[in-house]
Amino acid sequence: MTDLLIGISALVAGGIWGSFLGVLAVRVPQGLSIATPGSRCDHCFSPLTISELIPLISWIRSGGRCRSCAQRILPEIPISEFSTSFFFIFVAFLPASLEERAALVLFFSFALPLTLIDIRHHRLPHILTFSGIATGLFFSFFTMGGKGLLISGEGALIGFIPVAIVALLYSRGMGMGDAFWLAAIGAFTGPMNLSLVLLAASSTGILAAFAAHYINPPGKRGPLFGKALPFGPFLSLGGFLALTFPGLVHVINSHIMEIPL
Numbered sequence: 001m002t003d004l005l006i007g008i009s010a011l012v013a014g015g016i017w018g019s020f021l022g023v024l025a026v027r028v029p030q031g032l033s034i035a036t037p038g039s040r041c042d043h044c045f046s047p048l049t050i051s052e053l054i055p056l057i058s059w060i061r062s063g064g065r066c067r068s069c070a071q072r073i074l075p076e077i078p079i080s081e082f083s084t085s086f087f088f089i090f091v092a093f094l095p096a097s098l099e100e101r102a103a104l105v106l107f108f109s110f111a112l113p114l115t116l117i118d119i120r121h122h123r124l125p126h127i128l129t130f131s132g133i134a135t136g137l138f139f140s141f142f143t144m145g146g147k148g149l150l151i152s153g154e155g156a157l158i159g160f161i162p163v164a165i166v167a168l169l170y171s172r173g174m175g176m177g178d179a180f181w182l183a184a185i186g187a188f189t190g191p192m193n194l195s196l197v198l199l200a201a202s203s204t205g206i207l208a209a210f211a212a213h214y215i216n217p218p219g220k221r222g223p224l225f226g227k228a229l230p231f232g233p234f235l236s237l238g239g240f241l242a243l244t245f246p247g248l249v250h251v252i253n254s255h256i257m258e259i260p261l
């Protein structure tokens with residue numbers, strides 16, 4: 001297959017899969033079924049026609065608004081479709097084994113809806129984090145057998161315990177959702193990569209907190225007034241880095257060892 005054909009296939013497949021992930025991001029926090037009713041406007045509930053269901057294209061053609069009520073379509077849907085298409089193209093050309101690429105796609109399928117839900121609702125629904133843990137464990141068993149399952153289980157446990165302790169002691173800063181999400185990430189990456197995941201998540205989280213501080217100084221009624229920074233998206237970013245660059249953790253670990261104490 002030529003590169004162009006691979007790119008177009010990844011773009012189309014990403015648009016379709018991203019459309020489903022967008023539905024997850026919108027419906028799961030509301031406790032709605034993801035199967036029924038069919039796709040509809042989230043404002044006026046009018047069902048979408050076939051021509052309104054084409055990923056990416058429908059959103060561009062409608063100018064991002066519902067045809068019946070002219071309200072803005074929730075950004076979760078186009079964000080999911082565009083980012084999943086982009087991600088599939090990235091994975092298609094990534095110099096990695098088939099297993100590594102499959103793990104990335106599976107991980108992304110949990111990371112994207114959880115990230116979008118955490119940004120809007122400040123929570124990480126158990127149905128998605130628990131499914132993420134189960135998928136990580138099953139995938140490791142499927143690709144590496146009993147040894148893989150053991151490594152994956154260790155990753156889940158070591159990811160869960162420290163964040164769960166922080167969540168119990170300081171519930172305003174972190175929730176149990178973060179602990180279960182890091183457990184799922186650990187089930188995909190194994191325990192060795194968790195130092196990289198946490199380092200990437202906390203450093204980008206601190207940078208974002210500084211940025212938020214300047215955009216919206218404390219006490220001022222700016223665009224971020226009264227908003228807390230969710231940690232889930234930064235954990236997702238850490239998991240993505242660990243799975244995309246499996247060698248990176250060794251560089252980080254060897255530098256941490258070299259720091260004279």
Ligand SMILES: [Zn+2]
Binds near residue numbers: 042043045066067071
């Ligand atoms: Zn509508």
